[in-house]
Amino acid sequence: MKIDEIVDSLAPWLAKHRRPAWKPVVVEGDGSPTASKFCGTPWIGPDSPWPDCSVCNHPLSLFLQIDLSDLPGELGGRFGTGLLQLFYCTRDDCQGYGGSEPFADDLSRVRVVHPSGPSVAVPRSPRHKHLPAKQIVGWTRFDDLPTPCEHDELGLVYTYNFENGTLRLECQELNFDVTSRMSECPAEEIANSEPGDKLAGWPAWVQGVEYPSCPKCGGRMTHVFQLDSQNNVPFMFGDVGCGHITQCPEHKEVVAFGWACS
Numbered sequence: 415m416k417i418d419e420i421v422d423s424l425a426p427w428l429a430k431h432r433r434p435a436w437k438p439v440v441v442e443g444d445g446s447p448t449a450s451k452f453c454g455t456p457w458i459g460p461d462s463p464w465p466d467c468s469v470c471n472h473p474l475s476l477f478l479q480i481d482l483s484d485l486p487g488e489l490g491g492r493f494g495t496g497l498l499q500l501f502y503c504t505r506d507d508c509q510g511y512g513g514s515e516p517f518a519d520d521l522s523r524v525r526v527v528h529p530s531g532p533s534v535a536v537p538r539s540p541r542h543k544h545l546p547a548k549q550i551v552g553w554t555r556f557d558d559l560p561t562p563c564e565h566d567e568l569g570l571v572y573t574y575n576f577e578n579g580t581l582r583l584e585c586q587e588l589n590f591d592v593t594s595r596m597s598e599c600p601a602e603e604i605a606n607s608e609p610g611d612k613l614a615g616w617p618a619w620v621q622g623v624e625y626p627s628c629p630k631c632g633g634r635m636t637h638v639f640q641l642d643s644q645n646n647v648p649f650m651f652g653d654v655g656c657g658h659i660t661q662c663p664e665h666k667e668v669v670a671f672g673w674a675c676s
């Protein structure tokens with residue numbers, strides 16, 4: 415069976431797992447302290463001071479701030495309200511000392527703040543100057559699909575026979591069971607997640623499925639935002655790593671950031 419026929423046969427499975435995602439539309443500039451943005455100046459409150467790096471103790475750089483109340487209506491407010499903020503240490507000396515593990519709070523800090531007044535004036539560290547601010551002024555919708563490492567769990571099971579060069583592809587719910595040449599049906603052509611910065615959709619996992627568990631309830635956290643290397647933020651996570659902000663669907667103040675590279 416050729417890849418096109420396989421994709422056609424799996425249409426109901428693909429439809430079931432297709433999710434909307436959005437690419438940010440950006441303009442140069444910082445915008446207001448509560449604006450959705452990459453880099454630039456975050457909203458800072460008396461109870462939510464500018465966080466420092468746990469390794470070098472210098473102020474972290476803002477990488478992303480998103481106004482959760484001002485997201486596409488199709489999301490139905492599922493991420494709650496407030497400003498989601500991600501900070502990260504860009505100092506060369508700190509790279510290699512963390513940043514990739516969710517909840518480690520070493521080189522990164524992610525949180526949801528609820529602005530209650532004007533932002534507290536904070537002396538800007540020179541560290542923040544070389545990352546150009548981009549305001550997020552809109553979102554471009556597209557359909558996203560799960561990355562191959564999630565297919566198994568979603569009921570599309572791949573059994574590779576490397577000796578014969580064959581792949582058995584099973585989807586029980588569709589009574590689909592086909593064996594093809596391995597080279598003719600690469601998993602990423604059946605369904606794959608978009609790389610680059612995006613809101614919602616499916617994470618483009620690099621190493622494997624890495625949804626963290628919520629420390630409060632143990633539940634699986636869900637994907638909120640994918641921050642890729644050198645996309646809107648001119649920074650490289652490890653060796654072209656890809657980062658993900660996740661959130662507990664029950665505890666919307668519980669957010670985590672992690673990244674992985676190949």
Ligand SMILES: [Zn+2]
Nearest residue numbers: 467470503508
């Ligand atoms: Zn640092």
Ligand SMILES: [Zn+2]
Nearest residue numbers: 628631662665
């Ligand atoms: Zn929870």
